[in-house]
Amino acid sequence: MDEVKSFLKEFNEVIRECGKFCYMSRGKEFQQEAVKKLMTLKRKAMSLKEKMIKVENEDLANTMLSLENLIDAMINELKMWIALKEDKPNEAWDFLINAQSAVRTAAQAHEIAINLNAEGYGNKLHLLEKLLFPPQIFFSPGFVIKKAECSICGKEYGECEHVVGKAYMGKICYKIIKEVELREISIVEYPADKHARALQFTDDKGVTRDFMTWRRIEKDE
Numbered sequence: 001m002d003e004v005k006s007f008l009k010e011f012n013e014v015i016r017e018c019g020k021f022c023y024m025s026r027g028k029e030f031q032q033e034a035v036k037k038l039m040t041l042k043r044k045a046m047s048l049k050e051k052m053i054k055v056e057n058e059d060l061a062n063t064m065l066s067l068e069n070l071i072d073a074m075i076n077e078l079k080m081w082i083a084l085k086e087d088k089p090n091e092a093w094d095f096l097i098n099a100q101s102a103v104r105t106a107a108q109a110h111e112i113a114i115n116l117n118a119e120g121y122g123n124k125l126h127l128l129e130k131l132l133f134p135p136q137i138f139f140s141p142g143f144v145i146k147k148a149e150c151s152i153c154g155k156e157y158g159e160c161e162h163v164v165g166k167a168y169m170g171k172i173c174y175k176i177i178k179e180v181e182l183r184e185i186s187i188v189e190y191p192a193d194k195h196a197r198a199l200q201f202t203d204d205k206g207v208t209r210d211f212m213t214w215r216r217i218e219k220d221e
Ligand SMILES: [Zn+2]
Pocket: 150, 151, 152, 153, 154, 155, 160, 161, 162
């Protein structure tokens, strides 16, 4: 449809323009401005997606879901740079992880992400993780799912034809966990969720420090 085509043109322009500010050295005020521009673009993408869902055009609904997530990834990258300048590395980490998962969702949603080089963007975000932050300690919960529902149709997962990670009419299918049995928490190198990490540690002298900044954390008694 023409509407999606003209949106794509606008998308390419705004992404090119805002991509100029995805560097540490750029002025914070330009990065904040770029976030605003991208938020407006994201709202447009979402309403166009809703429109495509309404007319039941699945291919275009999924296309819009993909674009929406690519925009979201850049918003989060810019917020990461801003947070780093504001000396908030823990927040910056969360923005980076959000950006990474948005790129993954974009790639799952529609193959348009391949043409828009989502893979290259994902690689850049992976490099930033390694270059900007010290190695992290991640926690991974080991559990057995006893009961899960399909997010698309609400049936018990496995009893319908929907597959986790695939897009259906503008939505990614995931399991809604209804019953779970937690087995253990383990420390892993490659976790499913990089938000779950050690925030502080206590050294052999009994000093507690922020894992990211090395700053001392005073315990309030
Ligand atoms: Zn289903």
